[in-house]
Amino acid sequence: NAGVMQNPRHLVRRRGQEARLRCSPMKGHSHVYWYRQLPEEGLKFMVYLQKENIIDESGMPKERFSAEFPKEGPSILRIQQVVRGDSAAYFCASSRQGENIQYFGAGTRLSVL
Amino acid sequence: AQTVTQSQPEMSVQEAETVTLSCTYDTSESDYYLFWYKQPPSRQMILVIRQEAYKQQNATENRFSVNFQKAAKSFSLKISDSQLGDAAMYFCAYRSFSTQGGSEKLVFGKGTKLTVNP
Numbered sequence: 001n002a003g004v005m006q007n008p009r010h011l012v013r014r015r016g017q018e019a020r021l022r023c024s025p026m027k028g029h030s031h032v033y034w035y036r037q038l039p040e041e042g043l044k045f046m047v048y049l050q051k052e053n054i055i056d057e058s059g060m061p062k063e064r065f066s067a068e069f070p071k072e073g074p075s076i077l078r079i080q081q082v083v084r085g086d087s088a089a090y091f092c093a094s095s096r097q098g099e100n101i102q103y104f105g106a107g108t109r110l111s112v113l
Numbered sequence: 114a115q116t117v118t119q120s121q122p123e124m125s126v127q128e129a130e131t132v133t134l135s136c137t138y139d140t141s142e143s144d145y146y147l148f149w150y151k152q153p154p155s156r157q158m159i160l161v162i163r164q165e166a167y168k169q170q171n172a173t174e175n176r177f178s179v180n181f182q183k184a185a186k187s188f189s190l191k192i193s194d195s196q197l198g199d200a201a202m203y204f205c206a207y208r209s210f211s212t213q214g215g216s217e218k219l220v221f222g223k224g225t226k227l228t229v230n231p
Contacts, residue, residue, distance in 0.1 A: 033218065042117075042204055042221035043158075056218060091158060095217075100146050100208060102219060104158035 002027065004094050005074075006105035014113050019079040019086070021108045025094030032075040033102060034067060037089040049075060082112045115140045115207050119222035126195045127230050133180075134190045134225045136205030144210035147181070147188045148219070153201040161203070164188065166210070192227075200229045 005024040013019050025032050031050055035043040048056040049069035060067065064082075069075040079086055089109045093102035116139045126132035138147070149161040164172045164181050171179050176196075180189045192199055205222040 031217070035219075035221075040223075042119075042223045043219070045218040045220070048217055059218070089156060093158075093219075101148075101160060101163065103160070104150075106155065106157045109156075 004029075004092055004103055004105035006090075006092050006108050008108060009106065010109050010111070012111045012113065013082050015083060016081050019082050019110055021077040021079075021090050021092075021110070022074045023077070023092030023094075023105060024074040025092075026103055029094035029096050029103070031095045031097065032069050033093040033095075034075075034077050035091045035093065037091060037107070039088075043091060046077070079110075082110075084112050086110060087112045115142075115145075115209070115220045117205050117207050117220050117222040119205055119225050121225045122223075123226045123228070125228040125230060126192070128195055128197060130195055131191060131193045132195055132227065134192075134203050134205075134227065136188045136190070136222055138186050138188065138205070138207050138220075140186070140207065142209060146208040146210065147179075148206040148208070149177070149179070149188075149190045150204045150206060150221075151199075151201045152204060152224070153198075158204075162190070195229050197229050197231060200227055202226050 033048050034046040037043045045059040047060050047067045064080045066078045089107045091107045093104045095102045118137045145166045147164045151159045151161050162174045176193045178191045202224045204224045206219040
């Protein structure tokens with residue numbers, strides 16, 4: 001059973017470009033969570049999605065950031081018009097309905113030049 | 114809002130010795146979950162151990178055990194017989210028991226960097 005798959009592992013963007021981060025949850029998992037980790041910091045919650053629904057986006061910046069988890073395909077975290085402050089590691093986690101354990105992917109390290 | 118505090122930015126231990134990592138948290142809830150995650154240099158977040166707050170018995174997983182003090186809101190991780198592969202960042206995390214209102218998110222501490230000396 002494959003784990004949570006995130007791609008790309010590393011993403012380099014210039015200021016003003018768009019970044020798209022992908023996350024395929026574990027098989028049988030319908031809940032997806034995105035977290036951001038700044039250098040020397042713990043992970044900070046961004047958004048929680050179930051298939052085709054955003055359940056909790058209380059950690060998402062109000063502008064430029066969006067997330068989706070379509071009926072088919074991976075979850076996407078999209079950052080428009082990236083700025084240097086968006087440079088961070090972005091982690092995706094997934095869980096089954098009713099399960100309290102979240103399983104993490106290896107993260108995507110975004111670097112904004 | 115819940116907060117998690119890890120007061121030790123760095124810790125070191127000799128191989129085969131025992132080390133304890135501290136974690137305290139703040140919450141007004143009576144039921145919740147607590148977790149320790151390990152993040153080695155590969156950056157992969159790996160679940161080490163979890164504790165349900167309604168269980169009085171401390172969780173154990175092989176060489177890893179916790180000391181859960183609910184009244185003190187303390188959740189420390191003990192690693193026995195430390196191995197070189199235990200070297201990593203260790204994060205303490207909190208999750209509400211209730212899933213209403215989108216409260217399934219994990220709240221993390223800032224982490225403790227553990228070095229294991231041969």
